[in-house]
Amino acid sequence: MALPIFFVILVIGIQAFAARGCVETERNALLAVKAGLTDPSNRLSSWEGQDCYKWRGVVCSNTTGHVLKLNLRNSYNDVNKRPSSALSGKINPSLLLLNHLKCLDLSLNNFNGIRIPAYFGSLKNLR
Template sequence: MKQTIRIVVAFVFIAVATINISFCKRSSSVGCLQSERLALLRFKQDLIDPANRLVSWTSGVEDCCIWSGIVCDNLTGHVLELNLRTAPLNGYATPAEDEAYERSKLYGKINPSLLDLKHLRSLDLSDNNFEGVEIPRFLGSMQNLRIPENIGAMSSLESIDFSGNQLSGEIPQSISKLTFLSVLNLSNNKLSGRIPSSTQLQTFSASSFTGNELCGPPLSNNCTVSVPTSGDQNRGETEGNEDGVDWFYVSMALGFVVGFWSFIGSLFFNRRWRCMYFQFLSSLQDKLGSVVRKCY
């Protein structure tokens, strides 16, 4: 009996070990999804890569999870992180090293194909050279949605680093929709205008926005926009009319004069109308007198 139990236990142990090994092999062999691989290739097409940093990003390599700067989920194969930051120089650098560093920076356009990376959590494009490129408007669709509302929604985006890229323009209002964003760095660009108002953006430190021409919380410099009040408008209208002619009163006086003399003149020059007018006044007086006598 004991020997039978030992055999059964050994069999179960071997079966479990076999299942675990096969599961681990299957998990480790999961590659990136075809749709996300194509999205990354479209994203690369709009980038200019002088130093061939993205040489591994080719159609010949089927698994995009082994591409440079890509981190995937081992179980699902979804792209979780996209890190294309230019590594900074350490300490003193020679002119040749400085030149090589500048040449290694990426530039070009940011393709909206990133929207197809629905599970992207971290997007780091810092210390590149996207000069003259505005922050993409589609960032507002890269929401950390547990259930994506549309095909353009990206899930789990938690980190954005666009620092040191010479980005220009304003921060789009749609970025305030990224309610699960925990890391944001837009420093040292050429951004301008007001920081969009949202509970999420105002929780980041001022260092996330420094090195730009931005204003509003969390920065200390406020946006000053002069909005004329009703009192200022009335005062301006009054001052503008001080030296002018008020045609309303002129037209009212002119109408009174014309109407009055048209009536008096007709009675003065037409005897028949004058008699009829006085007869009307006399009859009206009699009627009013009779009404007053009845009341008393």
């Protein structure tokens, strides 16, 4: 009988942790990514506070709080028609701290033809 109670307490504890916000190291990594980007249309304005699961483009696990997806895709298909909406700048290597990241979408932004950083190959969980 004590074993089921232990599991209930464990699940409640995990949910309480996730409800507090995302993992601090991952939140700081996201803020470092934001700091390296130029965001002329202020798409990343929601990236403040402790709850990065509420940030635009960030999807976190409901149980662990880890960042699973990062969608920074430009919503305008033709960057030439709306260049002021495109993110640009440098993609910070702190992205590597997002160990549970499964999906990363940076499409339709303007990184001025730079090569995909070699460290992207270290993002082992991307699908």
